[in-house]
Amino acid sequence: MQINFAAAIFLFLGSYFPLSLILAVQDVKATSWAQPLCSSIVFWSKCSLPSLENPGIAWTLLGVSALSLIFFLYALRYFGGQHEMEIEESKTIPNDLINYVFPYVVSFMGLDLGSTGKTLGFILFLAWMFLISYRSGQILMNPLLLVAGWQLYEIRADIEGNKRQLRALSRQPVHPKQRLSSCFIQGIYVLSKPK
CATH class of the missing domain: 2.40.50 (OB fold (Dihydrolipoamide Acetyltransferase, E2P))
Structure with missing residues (x-):
């Protein structure tokens, strides 16, 4: 059976959920690191998430990869x-982890979500990795x-x-x-x- 192209995209994106977390943490504003997450003993009363430099891109990457991961794990249970x-x-x-190591290394080499060129270049790199994984039949090789x-x-x-x-x-x-x-x-x- 060949995996549907759209489903393969979800499977691929879900495998990069940890990377999206790393990128979101790297995008936290410097001033947010000095502030406590919660200013009260009662956890839910006065808590806030750290501020991000590029919240639109960071939250989009995090949300898409999280939903893709949930879809991936759900679909795999029902084959x-x-x-x-x-x-x-x-x-x-x-x-085989080598295909998944490269993007993580790139994230530590100064990927700035605020730089349109770097972000688009990184997305192009992931698209290329997806095509290689899909065409080689390795889309299920997910760490x-x-x-x-x-x-x-x-x-x-x-x-x-x-x-x-x-x-x-x-x-x-x-x-x-x-x-x-x-x-x-x-x-x-x-x-x-x-x-």
């Missing part, structure tokens, strides 16, 4: 199993999956009488002799317990 497989061997493999409890496995399995070596994502541990349902999405099997 239905199309085939059953019996696991013969499994081993965890590290998630936030590890945080959400998903793990990437290399497994050998029997799928309806055919023995295959494959990569799979699973939220629960994968062990030999286990029977699981699978959904094939852009070169990766998403595993779940049979219903």
